[in-house]
Amino acid sequence: MKAIKNNNGTAVATENATQVATAVVASKPDNKERKAVNIASDLIEPSNYNARKTFDADALKELAQSISVHGLIQPITVRRKGEKGEHYEIICGERRFRACRLLNLAEIPCIIREATDEQAYDLSIIENLQREDVPPMEAAEAYKRLIDTKRYDIASLAMQYGKSEKHIYQMLKLCDLIKGIANLVSEGKLTASAGIVVSKYDKKIQEDMLNNRFGKDGTGEWCHISANVLEGRIRNCYTNNLDSYHFDKTKCLKCAHNSTNFDLFADGSSCGKCTNKKCLSDKQTAYLVEQAQAVALADPKLVFVGEQYSQDNEATQIIKKGGYEFKNVQTYNLTSYPTTPTAPKATDYKKPENFDKAQEQYGKEQEKYTKRTAQLDELKEQGKIRVYAKIDNSNVKLYYKEVATKDTKTNAQLIADLTAKRERNSEIANEKTAEDLREVLRKEQIPQSAFTADEETAMYFFMLSALRRHNYKAVGLKIMTITAYQTSENSKSLNR
Template sequence: MTAIKNNGTAVAVAEKANEVVTAVVVRTLENGVKKAVNIPSDLIEPSNYNARKTFDADALKELAQSISVHGLIQPITLRRKGEKGEHYEIICGERRFRACRMLKLAEIPAIVREATDEQAYDLSISENLQREDVPPMEAAKAYKRLIDTKRYDVASLALQFGKSEKHVYQTLKLCELIKGIANLVKAGKLTASAGIVISKYDKKIQAEILKDRLGEDGQGEWCSISAGVLDGKIQSCYTNHLENYLFDKTPCLKCPHNSTNFDLFATGSGCGRCADKKCLDAKNTAYLVEQAQAVALADPKLVFIGEQYGYENEATQKVRKGGYEFKNVHTYNLSRYPTAPSVPQSADFAKPEDFAKAQDKYGKEQERYSKQTAHLDELKEQGKIRVYAEIGDKGVKLHYKEVASKDTKSNEQLIADLTAKKKRNTELQAEKTAEGVKELLRTDELPESAFTADEETAMYFFMLSKLRRSHYKAVGLKENDYYGLTEEKKLQIASTLTEEQKTVIRRDYLYSHLTDRTATVADTKGGLLLAFAKQHLPKKTAEIEATHAEDYGKKNARLDERIAGLKKAEKQMKADAKAKKTEQPAKAENTAKTVGKTADKAKKATALTAKVAEQPKVIPTPTAGTVHLVTVPPKGKKAEVATAV
């Protein structure tokens, strides 16, 4: 080995790659001399609190090559672990440890020191943060872990690591990145400066930026631009100038989502930009609703402008739900109310004389504005113009329209119209409620529970409509009360019924349904009707049954007689048909014999005819008493004639 001395440090360099590499660091400290010792590598284990979680494979190979040539210049730092201190945990130097393991070194030079968990934690993170090549995301997490221990703040961290407070604060902001953007910074596809710019915005805006501008793969249009340009683009696309809004912005001046407060060390002027769109919209909506309610309260005749098919902002929807009157009127048919001039501010003018001129101009504009509004207010009181209010995105705008003389209404007429609308609204309320409740009962299952008194009252309320007039007296009514039995009166009766009255009503209700469209006692419903009658009027029901049974029994008896006669006739017809069917074969046999004899006779006649045809033919002559016999000769010969006297 070759010993090299440099600044009080003795370094041993191995000649072979797998030889034990010893580096002895001699340094006088307050607690004495610390020396590096060789620790078996299989007794060393990494810690769980190391800030560095990723190790570049190529960089580890380069470090291992350097160690094989020059030795381990800086030993690792360990502390004992286990009940008997038989193991060692790395405090600092996990990267060097990994490189030595790549060289398969049996022992690794290390400084063993005593340290509590807190001390080991702080040393591990501090050692990593002091490296020049520490990745920004790892540095951010390391700072945050130290802050989370409650033993450090931004100022103490800056002092300990020799960084500015601004640097520590901005690095900590990287911990507020959503996972997708943090991964881009880790992969080097987005610079740490760009990540710090994006970290100022809430998670929702970050997600939109990642999706629309950066891309999950880091190939978006905003990945390659500088942090300064990126900041401007985000403000332009994802924030709003607070100066454009009219609500009280005092709470916004110290809000962390205000662009003037993104960087604790930056300076800015004006209201700034808001990066919390949800909060901004909520404050603006509340302001618009308040303004609309104030305008409506000041003018009872005012009507809001609605959009039947177009977009309505949230404030308009809330005001509409508040019950205020809306009409679908197009603003191009209306005239705009004059707008109050803005009061000049001295801070906006460089010279006093310019400010004085602005004040003079403002005074004239204010006077003209007052005259115009006073004139319009007068016309409004006379009913010559109708005022409309439009709820915009930044404020409430007033419009007006001239009213024709025939359309002009007095206050009394307007009150009458509004009263009628109020009455109709009450009716609509009841109608819509009924519609909603019916739909609810149609679609939802009713819970299982005991039948309540209110349900029973409702049941008898409907049953009373089937009560027969002859039973009105039973429930305290007269028969001529039929046309005066209102629903209110039925409800009153239904809620005070006795058990006897309930029985009467139930039976009449049952009677009504049993008799309604019941045409026969042969079906199920008719059977229920018959059973009901037998139960309550058994004797008379039996008489009815007997009467109709006797009547239709006789008719059925006559029908049975006719049926029996027809059956007998049918039986005789079948017997006759069978006899005829038996006679048919004998006749057929006789007919066949006759046909055979006839055929034989025909054959004999045919044969006789043939013989006659073969004999000579006799041809008579005109001579009296003379017979000429002519013999037909064969073909080719002459005929022979014989004469007989």
């Protein structure tokens, strides 16, 4: 093949490609004339900071074919390297350089620029990012490399490339993908939009999705769905809505596992979704235990509802270990305590008058709630209802059940009854002891000999102990006399 010049002055490969002469192509960057010169291809070398890492073999052959017909229309950009500047490093155009090497061109048209390492680095990345066909993972890495230089931020990159800040941020998020999922995006088995959705979640969740949803070979059920559908499935499987929980979420609002913090451009209309299930479970358990202890402290007679046929949750297990009373009762046999009304938020209403109506309705509900709870507290104090508490997975719910009227007593009455019962049990025990002694005396053979002094004392002691007070007068005793005698005899017995 031989080289000939076409009408626009660019080189075209002919029979002998090694002897192709390329035309000089003029350009005027920065209003300064700069001309392309032919440089021996052996003196040109790729740089190690090129954003493009993969080169499709078929695409290179097509480019080489185009160059063989139309010539190299756009020269590559290089800078001098080496102590004497005897070599040239590619700043922009490595793909064109590789295509020219496929044609075995001895010389390649180049524009020589004077550039520092930083300038060459930036130019190389910027030139690649300006291509329309740049792969998303390569673009993401290129943006990240520019950010890492500390010479750019999201805002300046957006201005540089005419993109939105949100687009730059989302592309940077692709760099947070684990290697397996990043490979799926690079291979086209997962779209860039889907990759951006996945990149929001931590490495453990990504690993689980790769192994159980996408498949390492990209044949999983989640690989062929839209980004919106994918995001919905991830939320259902791996997150919990924080709005559904009642514990203090102050720390959650700034947590890295909160979905609202995944995106700089989130609207922040809700508390977000938590992706750290272990932390969420621990917080919820601590909240439930605290609530259960509080209701038990407020009502010493409260009974917790046990689970007869299912496993207790962790909070219930902790409360049981604390020694609180549990009974296996069915909640459908109980009546629920009234629920605290929820105050309306102005942000939920477009018109002020609708918000005012909601506040008025809330006031009525709050008044009704306060009145009803006061009634129940009074019934509880009178002993007319018994209160139960059930610890479910989201809250501690209160129930109550009416108690038969004839059995109802106040706390003071219950204490008095228990005290009287204890005293009566003590009297019964003493009476039984005396009766047993009399039974022994009836059955046993009594010696004919006279009692010893100790035996006689013991006999009088037990006889007097069993003597009722209303009989003291019949035997000529006074209360103080018998009490003093018993005290004296007890003291002697202890001394002996």
